[in-house]
Amino acid sequence: MLSVLNILGLSIGIGSVLTLMFSVYAYYTADTNVADQENIYYFKTITTGGDSYRENPYPMMDKIVETSPQVIAGTHLHGWGNIWLERGDKELQERTDYVDPEFFEVFSLPLKYGDTRTALKNKYSIILTNRVSQKIFGDTNPVGETLIGADSLNLTVTGVFEPISPYSSFRLGVVLSNEVLKDNPNFLSQSNWSNSFSPSYLRVRPGTDIAQLENHVNQLVQNNYADPSVIAKLKAMPYTESRMDSIPVVRTIIGGNIATSFFVLLIVLVNLLNLNTSTMFRRTKDIAVRKILGGSKNSVVIQFCIENGILVLLSVLISGGLFLGFLLPKMNDIFGADFGKISFSLENDYPVILYAIGLGLLVTLVVGILPTLRFVSLPISTGIKGKLDDAKRNFFIRNFFIILQFTIAILFICIAIILNSQIGFMKNADLGFKKENIIVGAIDLEYKDIESAELNFEVLLNELEANPYVQSISTSEAIPSDYRFNYTTFYEPNTDRDVRMRRSYTDDGYLKTLEIPIAMGRDFDGIQDNTEERRVIINQTAMQALGWNSIEGKRLKYKNDSDAGYSVVGVMEDFHYQDLQNAVEPLVHFYRDKKNLGSHRYLSLRIEEGQEETIANGIRLKFAQLDSRRNYEQTYLSDKVSGQYRLIDGMLKTINVVALLTIFISCLGMFGLISFMAKRRIKEIGIRKVLGAGVFKIVVLLSKDYIILVGIGALLAFPLAWYLMNAWLGSFAYSINIQWWMLALGGLVAVLITSVTLGIQAVKSASANPVKSLRTE
Amino acid sequence: MLLQLNNIFKWVNSGGQRIFLLKDINLEVHEGEFISIMGPSGSGKSTLLNVIGMLDDFDEGEYDFLHESVHTLKEKHRANLYKEYIGFVFQSYHLLDDLTVKENLEMPLLYKKYKGSERKAMVADMLDRFNIVGKKDLFPAQLSGGQQQLVGVARALISNPKLILADEPTGNLNSQQSEEIMELFKKLNQEGVTIIQVTHSEKNAAYGSRIVSLLDGRKV
Numbered sequence: 001m002l003s004v005l006n007i008l009g010l011s012i013g014i015g016s017v018l019t020l021m022f023s024v025y026a027y028y029t030a031d032t033n034v035a036d037q038e039n040i041y042y043f044k045t046i047t048t049g050g051d052s053y054r055e056n057p058y059p060m061m062d063k064i065v066e067t068s069p070q071v072i073a074g075t076h077l078h079g080w081g082n083i084w085l086e087r088g089d090k091e092l093q094e095r096t097d098y099v100d101p102e103f104f105e106v107f108s109l110p111l112k113y114g115d116t117r118t119a120l121k122n123k124y125s126i127i128l129t130n131r132v133s134q135k136i137f138g139d140t141n142p143v144g145e146t147l148i149g150a151d152s153l154n155l156t157v158t159g160v161f162e163p164i165s166p167y168s169s170f171r172l173g174v175v176l177s178n179e180v181l182k183d184n185p186n187f188l189s190q191s192n193w194s195n196s197f198s199p200s201y202l203r204v205r206p207g208t209d210i211a212q213l214e215n216h217v218n219q220l221v222q223n224n225y226a227d228p229s230v231i232a233k234l235k236a237m238p239y240t241e242s243r244m245d246s247i248p249v250v251r252t253i254i255g256g257n258i259a260t261s262f263f264v265l266l267i268v269l270v271n272l273l274n275l276n277t278s279t280m281f282r283r284t285k286d287i288a289v290r291k292i293l294g295g296s297k298n299s300v301v302i303q304f305c306i307e308n309g310i311l312v313l314l315s316v317l318i319s320g321g322l323f324l325g326f327l328l329p330k331m332n333d334i335f336g337a338d339f340g341k342i343s344f345s346l347e348n349d350y351p352v353i354l355y356a357i358g359l360g361l362l363v364t365l366v367v368g369i370l371p372t373l374r375f376v377s378l379p380i381s382t383g384i385k386g387k388l389d390d391a392k393r394n395f396f397i398r399n400f401f402i403i404l405q406f407t408i409a410i411l412f413i414c415i416a417i418i419l420n421s422q423i424g425f426m427k428n429a430d431l432g433f434k435k436e437n438i439i440v441g442a443i444d445l446e447y448k449d450i451e452s453a454e455l456n457f458e459v460l461l462n463e464l465e466a467n468p469y470v471q472s473i474s475t476s477e478a479i480p481s482d483y484r485f486n487y488t489t490f491y492e493p494n495t496d497r498d499v500r501m502r503r504s505y506t507d508d509g510y511l512k513t514l515e516i517p518i519a520m521g522r523d524f525d526g527i528q529d530n531t532e533e534r535r536v537i538i539n540q541t542a543m544q545a546l547g548w549n550s551i552e553g554k555r556l557k558y559k560n561d562s563d564a565g566y567s568v569v570g571v572m573e574d575f576h577y578q579d580l581q582n583a584v585e586p587l588v589h590f591y592r593d594k595k596n597l598g599s600h601r602y603l604s605l606r607i608e609e610g611q612e613e614t615i616a617n618g619i620r621l622k623f624a625q626l627d628s629r630r631n632y633e634q635t636y637l638s639d640k641v642s643g644q645y646r647l648i649d650g651m652l653k654t655i656n657v658v659a660l661l662t663i664f665i666s667c668l669g670m671f672g673l674i675s676f677m678a679k680r681r682i683k684e685i686g687i688r689k690v691l692g693a694g695v696f697k698i699v700v701l702l703s704k705d706y707i708i709l710v711g712i713g714a715l716l717a718f719p720l721a722w723y724l725m726n727a728w729l730g731s732f733a734y735s736i737n738i739q740w741w742m743l744a745l746g747g748l749v750a751v752l753i754t755s756v757t758l759g760i761q762a763v764k765s766a767s768a769n770p771v772k773s774l775r776t777e
Numbered sequence: 778m779l780l781q782l783n784n785i786f787k788w789v790n791s792g793g794q795r796i797f798l799l800k801d802i803n804l805e806v807h808e809g810e811f812i813s814i815m816g817p818s819g820s821g822k823s824t825l826l827n828v829i830g831m832l833d834d835f836d837e838g839e840y841d842f843l844h845e846s847v848h849t850l851k852e853k854h855r856a857n858l859y860k861e862y863i864g865f866v867f868q869s870y871h872l873l874d875d876l877t878v879k880e881n882l883e884m885p886l887l888y889k890k891y892k893g894s895e896r897k898a899m900v901a902d903m904l905d906r907f908n909i910v911g912k913k914d915l916f917p918a919q920l921s922g923g924q925q926q927l928v929g930v931a932r933a934l935i936s937n938p939k940l941i942l943a944d945e946p947t948g949n950l951n952s953q954q955s956e957e958i959m960e961l962f963k964k965l966n967q968e969g970v971t972i973i974q975v976t977h978s979e980k981n982a983a984y985g986s987r988i989v990s991l992l993d994g995r996k997v
Contacts, residue, residue: 687871690832691932692860692888694853771832774871 006275007315009668013268014359015319016661019327020261022344022352023335027243027254030168035108040239041210042201043217046232051487051500054199054245056234058191061100061200063220070208073105078198080181084446084629085126085155085174086148087136093446093629094132094173098181106203109170113143114159123179126155129172130163151448153180169243194226201239210236227559230489230498252728253335253651260658263408265359267662270401271669272367276308277398278676280371305368312367316360334650398673399709405666406713406750407720412659414721414746418738419652422729425580425736427642432575433480433514438637439612440479441619444601445628453626458595460622469611474509475600477592480577481640482602488588491559495547498559501538501586502577507594511537511572513606521551521570524591535591536566540574542586556588566590579644583733604637612636663750667757670706674758678702678765686770698766703758710754714747721746779808779940779971780829785838787824787994798824799835800994808939811966812973813982816991822975823944825991829973830942831859843939860889864933866943870925872917872932879904879913882932889936899935907931923954930961934970941965943974947981959984 031037043060046052058076065074082096104116111119112130119127126147133142142157149155155176164170181187190197204213214236222228237245244251280287287300324344332343344352447453464470478484489500508524510516519540536556538546548554557565566588574584592599607615616634623632678685685698693701722738729735787799799821806812814822827833828840831847840847843862847855872881882903886896904910907927917925926946933941943962947955955978963984966972974985982988990997 683871684873687873688884688888690830690865690871691885692856694856694888697888769833771827774867 003311005668005671006272007311007318009271009665010268010312010315011318011322012661013264013271013319013665014315014356014363015322015327016658017261017265017268017359018319018323018352018356019331020257020264021355022323022328022349023331024254024257024261025349025352025355027250030243031170033109033162033164033168034239036203036206037240038238039204039206039208040106040201041204041213041236042199042239042242043214043234044237044245045196045234047230047500048232048498052235053196053485055196056198056200057193057196057225058198059193059224060220061198061202063224064200064202064217067220068213068216070205070213072203072205073102074200074202075100075103075106076178076198076200077103080184080187083149083174083176084151085136086151087145090136091629092135095171097172097175098178099175100178103175106201107170109164110162111159112162113141114157116159119159120177122156122158123177124153124155125158125177127159127161127175128157129161129174132173133157133160149176192226193224227489229559230500252731256651260412263412264658264662264665265363267405267408267665269363269366270405271665272308272363273370274398274401274669275672276304276367276371278672280304281676281680301369304371305364308368309361309364312360312364316356320356331654334653335647402666402670402673402706402709403713403716405662405669406710406754407716409659409662409666410710410714410717410746410750411721411724412655412662413749414717414743415725416652416655416659417742417746418721418725418729418736419648419655421739421742422732422736423645423648423652426645426732426734429576429580429734431480431641432573433516435480435514435638435641437606437609438513439605439607439616439634440637440640441603441605441616441632441634442601442630443475443597443603443623443632445623445626445630445632447597448627448629450597453628454595454597456622456626457597460619461594463618463622464605464615467615469608469615470605471608472509472513472606473594474513474604475507475594475596476510476602476604477505477599478577479602479604479637479640480514480575481579481637481644483577483587489559490546490556490565490588492546492548493557497545497547499542499545499586501542501545501588503588503590505592505596505599506589507592507596507600509594510589510604513604514575515606516575517573519571519573521568523570524589526594534564534566535569537570537572537589538568539572539584539587541584542588543571545586580734581648581732663753667754670754671757671761674702674706674761675765678761682765682768682773685765685768686773689766689770690774695763695766699759699762702762702765703755706758707751707755710751711747714750718743718747778805779810780804780806780840780842782829783839783841785828785835785840787821787828787833787835787837797994799828802838802994802996804989804996806940806971806973808971809966809969810971810973810987811962811985812987812989813985814973814975814989814991815977815982819993820991821994822991824994826942826944826973826975830863830865831855860885861936862939864936864938864941866926866929866933866941866946868945868948870917870922870929870949872925872928874917877914877916878909878920878928881917881928882935885932885936903931903935921954922950923957926950926954926958927961930958934965938970940971940973943972945975945977947976947978955981 034040042054043056043064044052044054045056055078061074061076065071077097077099079096080098082093084091084093099120101120103120108116110116111127113133114127119125126149128136128142136142136147137145142160145157147155147157161172164172181191204210214234217234217236221231221234225231328344443457461473464473483502483504486503487500488503489498491498506524508526511518511523520543521537524535524537538556543551551568551571554568555565556568557563572589576584577587578584594600603619605615612634619634620632681702685702688698688701721743725738729738782802782804785799785802785804786797788795788797790796802825814825816822824833828835831842835848838848842858845858847858850858873884876884879900882900883896886899891899900913901910904913907930909924909927909931912920912924917928920928926949930941930946933943941962946962947958950958959981962972962974966986972985974981976982
């Protein structure tokens with residue numbers, strides 16, 4: 001029974017370590033297909049306002065390459081809308097990136113088909129990822145085949161990438177040449193020195209003085225940017241830090257994974273050590289007999305190692321199954337959407353198996369040798385009596401281990417409780433708008449004829465207006481949880497402030513539908529006049545940033561622009577248009593007519609509860625009549641809002657599992673220990689019972705010391721948990737304060753679980769008939 | 778009358794056979810008696826003692842202790858009964874190695890409702906009575922066998938039991954130590970404590986007022 005539990009604990013433990021370490025391994029090996037990464041750099045823009053982003057103005061890269069002899073090659077890598085591709089009757093849209101012909105000189109991604117030297121030579125070239133290629137062409141070599149892009153471009157397939165690791169930072173679909181974009185008037189109008197939309201990557205000569213290059217680049221900023229005053233600096237970032245830079249939470253997750261696997265491993269080790277020490281106690285007699293019969297020290301150690309080896313090997317095997325069959329898919333469920341699913345393939349990931357075996361060997365040696373050392377060197381005369389007089393000394397080490405285990409376990413429980421409270425806080429916080437009973441539909445359906453679509457849409461809007469179940473209607477470019485990262489910087493001459501504002505288009509129903517209160521002025525009014533398009537509504541944060549007290553006669557203007565600017569008609573109260581991990585920034589809403597399908601991406605309806613499906617069906621039918629590439633999809637705004645916390649929910653789930661696991665394994669060890677202690681103290685228990693001790697008293701006697709150890713573990717874990725979580729919560733714009741009861745609850749949970757575990761065994765020992773244990777030899 | 782056993786049977790089933798440990802035992806013990814149970818190894822002496830001490834169950838028969846029918850009592854009630862009225866002395870003393878003499882003496886009191894100050898007084902009293910005040914802070918391993926058994930008897934007496942059950946109390950002692958312990962028992966008996974001892978020794982048995990002989994679980 002105990003060894004089954006033992007194997008179970010060991011398997012789950014090693015399985016978790018494998019899973020966590022595999023994600024770390026996947027992370028660190030993800031971009032190994034790009035050679036010489038240390039010589040690839042990108043320039044991160046840092047504004048005077050403290051914002052930072054990877055995008056640069058489009059002409060910047062060429063300027064750098066032209067003027068810096070240290071730069072060998074450079075490429076843009078940016079999107080410009082995902083292109084629709086046609087092949088026969090197949091039509092599909094994939095993530096589209098535009099790059100320069102020098103792409104392969106910067107990123108040496110290997111091609112499965114095609115030649116990197118010529119793949120981007122032609123303007124109308126398209127390179128597919130292996131995944132997309134299989135979707136369209138199956139397993140055949142598609143080089144030379146043509147695809148119709150955006151109904152008008154004749155694109156020739158010039159290459160197919162080797163399968164790219166799914167956890168690579170390259171999330172490519174298809175790759176086109178920037179030359180194609182140069183026919184796009186919209187692109188041409190934006191690709192100047194005033195818009196930053198294009199991340200650019202540069203390969204520099206080995207040994208380049210990066211500080212000097214950075215100076216040079218910042219000089220270029222001063223000489224060329226339309227408004228260099230808003231730029232604090234362009235910072236040279238090594239490509240190797242790209243992922244950490246783009247998703248800061250990655251640092252937390254990878255760091256957390258490493259720490260967690262270390263801790264879990266430690267607990268597993270300690271556990272085995274404890275159990276083995278107990279086993280050794282029982283075997284002192286056995287060992288002494290072996291020694292009398294001529295067995296050497298080594299043979300005893302080896303025998304013990306082999307026994308442990310079998311146990312560990314079995315567990316590694318089970319944990320392998322657990323890892324592939326359960327833990328890895330589970331992890332993909334949790335993190336896949338944000339970081340890409342990771343999968344195990346023997347071909348690429350065989351080192352992981354070697355690691356696992358190595359890990360197993362290490363565990364075996366440590367737990368096999370350490371406990372035996374003391375016992376085999378005992379004098380035979382002591383051993384043969386089956387007694388150990390120096391048991392006291394051993395207590396210290398074991399107590400230390402138990403405290404260590406429970407410190408870790410309680411640390412995780414506390415982290416889980418605190419994170420849980422934070423997530424609860426974020427999900428239940430007052431968002432400044434009412435998310436209930438609102439359905440949102442995506443209406444950017446890629447219409448082939450936008451004008452007729454808008455006509456039909458207007459009819460639909462009128463119908464919805466007449467529907468008694470629809471209380472309010474709005475169309476907008478963004479909805480809370482999905483505001484685009486579009487910013488505009490306005491200048492306020494009176495206070496001499498540059499204010500960078502998040503921007504979006506809405507109609508006149510937006511604030512009404514979301515029930516966002518107006519703090520000053522008025523809401524948009526669609527009927528009032530047709531100059532409404534030059535009018536904006538800002539939020540309170542924006543108003544503060546501008547340094548205004550009232551909006552009377554106020555206009556938002558660009559710096560150095562003679563344009564009349566935008567008249568500010570109202571101020572809305574602040575609302576959380578993004579999750580609570582981010583602060584509410586200055587926000588400006590521009591007006592667009594309700595039926596404007598060109599700029600609005602969402603249709604939001606506040607409706608009577610229970611009518612969602614009927615209304616959705618009506619809308620779906622209407623959109624089905626339009627010639628569009630996508631279908632109308634509808635969700636609840638509340639789901640969208642809680643969906644913002646998917647990643648952190650996932651982290652919580654992982655932490656929950658780890659917390660359970662650590663306490664489970666710790667208790668397992670505890671269970672083993674107390675059975676062993678009860679056996680050792682069986683006589684004492686008997687005496688005490690004969691002298692009148694009840695079962696309860698004996699149970700207390702047996703468990704008290706351990707509960708105290710758990711308590712000490714808790715006291716050590718509390719400040720640690722507080723410190724770690726305080727640091728983490730600091731990265732949330734809105735966070736809870738850690739309360740004493742959150743820590744106390746964590747400790748209590750641990751003590752309760754431990755008490756139950758101990759109690760089962762202790763009651764069993766305490767209920768034994770004392771006559772048997774006291775029978776005179 | 779202190780206790781009375783009527784037709785007590787105790788058995789174990791082994792391989793489809795019923796092996797009797799005690800067979801039809803009838804015994805009356807009056808207050809102030811000093812009884813020696815004798816018989817060869819395996820004759821059921823210790824089993825009988827355990828049954829009397831309520832540490833062990835029996836399968837058939839009736840057992841009255843101070844006019845309470847032990848066989849109908851619940852476990853907890855029975856425990857209270859022996860806690861209050863019975864003290865045990867063992868062949869191998871069964872002192873707790875980790876506790877000092879003083880703490881060993883105090884232990885039975887911890888399981889009864891005495892205040893700390895009362896316990897202290899009772900322990901001091903007992904140390905005094907047995908002349909072991911000087912040894913109160915020593916551990917059992919630091920005492921001779923005779924001294925350990927002295928502590929064992931003192932521990933059995935500390936809560937003023939009516940009955941002392943001693944399972945070969947001198948089995949591990951040399952003859953001089955044995956004599957001392959038996960003299961002590963005799964003295965206690967004269968002070969009114971009822972004693973039932975299991976012994977192999979005719980000499981020890983002679984200290985008693987009555988001998989009960991067992992053979993194969995039967996009284997002979």
